[in-house]
Amino acid sequence: MLGYIARRLIWMLLVLWGVMTITFFVARVIPADPVGAILGPQAPPEAIERERERLGLNRPIYVQYIRYIFDLLRGDLGISLRTRRPVLQDIAQFFPATAELALSAFLIGVVLGISVGVVSAVYPGRVIDHASRVFAIVGLSMPAFWLGLLLLLGFYYKLGWLPGPGQLPYWMPRPPRVTGFLFVDALLAHDWSALTSYLKHLVMPAFTLGWISTASIARITRASMLEVLREEYIKTARMKGLKESGVVMKHAFKNALLPIITVVGIRLASLLEGAVLTETVFAWPGLGRYATHSFLSIDFNAVVGVAIFTAFLYAFCNLAVDLLYAYLNPKIRYV
Amino acid sequence: MRRILLWCLVSALALPLLAVPPKDTLIIGARTDIIVDLDPARTYEVFTNLIIEQYYDALVNIVMDQGEVVAKPGLAQSWEVSEDGLTWTFHLRRGAKFHSGREVTADDVIYSFTRSLSLNFAPIWILSQYVPDPSMIKKIDDYTVSITTKQPVAELIIASVVGFQGICSIVDSELVKAHATENDPWANQWLKTHDAGSGPFILVEWTPNERIILDRFDEYWAGPAGVKRIIFIDIPEPAAQKLALDRGDIDIAWDLLPEQVDLYRSAPGFTVIEGPSWSIEYLAMNAGKPPFDNPLVREAIRWAIDYDAIIYGIQKGAAMPGQTFIPAGMFGHLPETPFHKDIEKAKALLAQAGYAEGFEVEMLTSTHPRRVAIATQVQADLAQIGIKVNITQMVSAQFYELYRAQKHTFLVAGWGVDYADPDALAKPFAHCCTTGPEAPVRQLAWRNMYVDCETTALVEAAAKELDAEKRRAMYEEIQRRILHNGPYVILYYPLNQVVTREVVKGLVLNPMLSFTEFWPVAKTG
Numbered sequence: 001m002l003g004y005i006a007r008r009l010i011w012m013l014l015v016l017w018g019v020m021t022i023t024f025f026v027a028r029v030i031p032a033d034p035v036g037a038i039l040g041p042q043a044p045p046e047a048i049e050r051e052r053e054r055l056g057l058n059r060p061i062y063v064q065y066i067r068y069i070f071d072l073l074r075g076d077l078g079i080s081l082r083t084r085r086p087v088l089q090d091i092a093q094f095f096p097a098t099a100e101l102a103l104s105a106f107l108i109g110v111v112l113g114i115s116v117g118v119v120s121a122v123y124p125g126r127v128i129d130h131a132s133r134v135f136a137i138v139g140l141s142m143p144a145f146w147l148g149l150l151l152l153l154g155f156y157y158k159l160g161w162l163p164g165p166g167q168l169p170y171w172m173p174r175p176p177r178v179t180g181f182l183f184v185d186a187l188l189a190h191d192w193s194a195l196t197s198y199l200k201h202l203v204m205p206a207f208t209l210g211w212i213s214t215a216s217i218a219r220i221t222r223a224s225m226l227e228v229l230r231e232e233y234i235k236t237a238r239m240k241g242l243k244e245s246g247v248v249m250k251h252a253f254k255n256a257l258l259p260i261i262t263v264v265g266i267r268l269a270s271l272l273e274g275a276v277l278t279e280t281v282f283a284w285p286g287l288g289r290y291a292t293h294s295f296l297s298i299d300f301n302a303v304v305g306v307a308i309f310t311a312f313l314y315a316f317c318n319l320a321v322d323l324l325y326a327y328l329n330p331k332i333r334y335v
Numbered sequence: 336m337r338r339i340l341l342w343c344l345v346s347a348l349a350l351p352l353l354a355v356p357p358k359d360t361l362i363i364g365a366r367t368d369i370i371v372d373l374d375p376a377r378t379y380e381v382f383t384n385l386i387i388e389q390y391y392d393a394l395v396n397i398v399m400d401q402g403e404v405v406a407k408p409g410l411a412q413s414w415e416v417s418e419d420g421l422t423w424t425f426h427l428r429r430g431a432k433f434h435s436g437r438e439v440t441a442d443d444v445i446y447s448f449t450r451s452l453s454l455n456f457a458p459i460w461i462l463s464q465y466v467p468d469p470s471m472i473k474k475i476d477d478y479t480v481s482i483t484t485k486q487p488v489a490e491l492i493i494a495s496v497v498g499f500q501g502i503c504s505i506v507d508s509e510l511v512k513a514h515a516t517e518n519d520p521w522a523n524q525w526l527k528t529h530d531a532g533s534g535p536f537i538l539v540e541w542t543p544n545e546r547i548i549l550d551r552f553d554e555y556w557a558g559p560a561g562v563k564r565i566i567f568i569d570i571p572e573p574a575a576q577k578l579a580l581d582r583g584d585i586d587i588a589w590d591l592l593p594e595q596v597d598l599y600r601s602a603p604g605f606t607v608i609e610g611p612s613w614s615i616e617y618l619a620m621n622a623g624k625p626p627f628d629n630p631l632v633r634e635a636i637r638w639a640i641d642y643d644a645i646i647y648g649i650q651k652g653a654a655m656p657g658q659t660f661i662p663a664g665m666f667g668h669l670p671e672t673p674f675h676k677d678i679e680k681a682k683a684l685l686a687q688a689g690y691a692e693g694f695e696v697e698m699l700t701s702t703h704p705r706r707v708a709i710a711t712q713v714q715a716d717l718a719q720i721g722i723k724v725n726i727t728q729m730v731s732a733q734f735y736e737l738y739r740a741q742k743h744t745f746l747v748a749g750w751g752v753d754y755a756d757p758d759a760l761a762k763p764f765a766h767c768c769t770t771g772p773e774a775p776v777r778q779l780a781w782r783n784m785y786v787d788c789e790t791t792a793l794v795e796a797a798a799k800e801l802d803a804e805k806r807r808a809m810y811e812e813i814q815r816r817i818l819h820n821g822p823y824v825i826l827y828y829p830l831n832q833v834v835t836r837e838v839v840k841g842l843v844l845n846p847m848l849s850f851t852e853f854w855p856v857a858k859t860g
Contacts, residue, residue, distance in 0.1 A: 042750065043458075
């Protein structure tokens with residue numbers, strides 16, 4: 001097992017190197033002038049030249065690449081052209097907000113998605129099954145941007161049940177930044193009012209982002225459960241007189257889990273992508289917006305940094321899912 | 336732990352109390368993610384400079400007064416020029432204090448200008464085109480500074496340059512020096528996130544993409560500001576800003592779309608504040624490439640555009656009609672709008688130019704929805720005179736790469752005013768005597784390969800002219816030449832628009848939006 005993990009980690013490093021190299025060159029061969037765009041349409045050419053020189057962008061591309069690799073080995077992702085801060089610092093600044101949002105959305109997605117999927121598989125063709133399928137289709141097809149605005153309109157503007165955009169009320173001081181995760185920082189500071197305010201602010205963006213996952217998890221759960229529920233051993237279990245709930249949860253669900261775990265793993269990593277629009281609508285200070293700005297302005301270092309980071313998240317989630325397979329199904333052995 | 340969870344559950348289920356902004360706090364919902372650095376030597380974006388304006392002060396204040404932009408005393412109480420027009424002497428206000436409590440002196444002025452010139456960041460050209468060397472700024476005594484320019488310059492130019500909040504903001508030299516290091520002798524890293532100003536507010540907090548908090552500086556030389564605290568909250572989405580304004584959670588929505596602003600015109604409880612913006616939306620035609628190397632073709636295009644459709648259809652009326660490159664309200668503006676949609680005239684001009692059958696041309700635009708809409712309108716207009724326009728959208732980084740390299744043929748873009756003098760527009764729009772890299776000004780006229788040495792000389796002369804009336808006449812002449820021969824179709828001047836709750840009083844938008852002051856703003860409830 002350990003050998004397997006070590007091999008996977010080496011592969012992961014190779015994947016990261018590949019992603020880095022491709023992104024590095026693609027970003028630089030696009031006929032564009034990010035420095036000129038970042039300094040604005042009115043910056044005179046001399047100022048752009050000076051800035052390019054300052055950032056080392058006037059060197060040959062292979063020199064920039066070698067230099068970048070050496071910096072990367074020291075854990076330095078370079079300086080963002082746009083924010084003028086180290087990319088690593090930017091990621092550390094903005095990732096916690098996205099991670100908290102994505103994890104909450106993920107929890108909503110898993111709990112709701114699996115529940116809806118199981119129920120509709122147990123009652124196929126019934127009203128509840130149709131209703132849950134409509135729920136799933138709406139979730140998959142409704143753009144996060146639109147859903148977010150509708151939620152704001154309903155629960156913030158009309159009903160006033162939930163707070164508006166942002167993570168905290170404007171007047172509330174932010175707990176001292178220790179981890180960057182507002183939930184954890186509020187806990188560490190014993191700042192209960194910040195904590196509860198934050199949780200209230202989290203509801204709508206988390207649900208907006210979570211609904212997409214709910215939909216896809218519900219669909220795969222339903223399909224997988226239906227297949228398992230048709231198996232002979234389920235009939236046997238029922239004939240033995242086991243309670244239906246026991247049949248569904250212990251015998252069917254556990255065996256239907258593998259494909260669900262695959263989807264769940266992919267959803268977790270892809271929440272980062274979905275976060276972009278949700279973060280914009282709900283003024284969430286996360287990495288999604290940072291990534292979008294970086295890509296649109298072809299901010300070389302930030303683009304490569306975000307790509308490496310996202311690739312790492314994907315690779316990590318995939319590894320975790322694979323390891324989970326072995327745990328859930330003892331027949332799977334990694335050597 | 337159980338108690339904490341219970342508390343969280345109870346609070347989360349409880350209905351949130353409606354939080355009305357306190358009377359002494361001004362809450363502004365705005366898109367703040369453009370702010371990446373608050374060192375005044377580097378800030379160049381409009382919104383960042385707007386923040387800088389609130390907590391720094393400059394020698395001169397560029398303010399909107401009774402519909403006109405004027406230079407008023409700031410940290411300098413008065414100034415005068417030597418007879419040769421080369422040396423400006425500024426007399427500092429006594430008793431003006433930095434937020435640290437230190438008095439502002441000539442040493443701080445010299446340090447601030449020297450620092451900006453030495454750091455040499457992008458916006459420094461605004462100062463260095465006239466004052467290239469720190470040695471040209473001299474201390475006469477603790478309260479008097481002289482600035483020598485490399486050529487005589489008009490008063491409005493020098494006032495608007497030294498009044499430029501950013502590179503010419505006065506920083507607390509002692510405080511900044513205390514944070515300098517061997518690798519960072521001008522404390523650039525420290526000043527990116529800290530305050531060393533003497534303006535009416537103090538920077539308390541800047542959390543990127545979240546909020547900026549400014550508190551009132553009670554010892555401000557002109558008296559304390561009207562509100563105790565300003566909070567800029569980051570709400571990037573205009574629709575979300577509107578909801579927050581409607582709910583009363585913010586006092587001002589900064590970035591509403593024109594169609595959203597219209598909804599508030601007759602809505603009780605809100606005030607629409609708008610005013611001219613010193614910026615220009617235009618089409619550019621590369622005069623170095625056929626068919627636009629023919630002035631008749633350029634003139635034909637100007638007669639083919641449906642200006643009203645762009646102003647009222649696309650911009651929803653949030654624009655002032657205008658066809659000259661110095662916008663209305665600015666010194667030297669030429670109020671001539673000869674062009675309107677006249678297909679027959681446009682066709683006749685095209686025929687005269689030898690393009691009776693029209694031609695095909697690529698038009699570049701950034702992906703900004705408004706620009707794309709304008710490009711589409713232009714495409715439809717020019718189709719009527721036989722010109723087939725193919726629109727190519729691209730991100731700004733690609734767009735400006737092509738534009739700066741003179742590789743475009745036709746495009747739609749915008750331009751803002753860098754400092755409050757027509758020189759800031761005449762240079763980019765009309766200064767080009769050669770299309771080579773040796774040109775001293777490589778801005779719009781150069782990018783569009785519009786060579787006109789006579790007009791270029793006039794632009795140079797107008798900057799040096801000290802007689803205001805003669806100067807005005809020179810700028811009018813320059814605009815007249817560009818209006819009919821230049822490589823542009825000026826479409827309109829956009830309006831600045833914000834919507835406030837009606838309790839907000841005293842907000843006046845400066846045509847150069849970054850110069851807007853919150854110091855006189857108060858709330859009545």
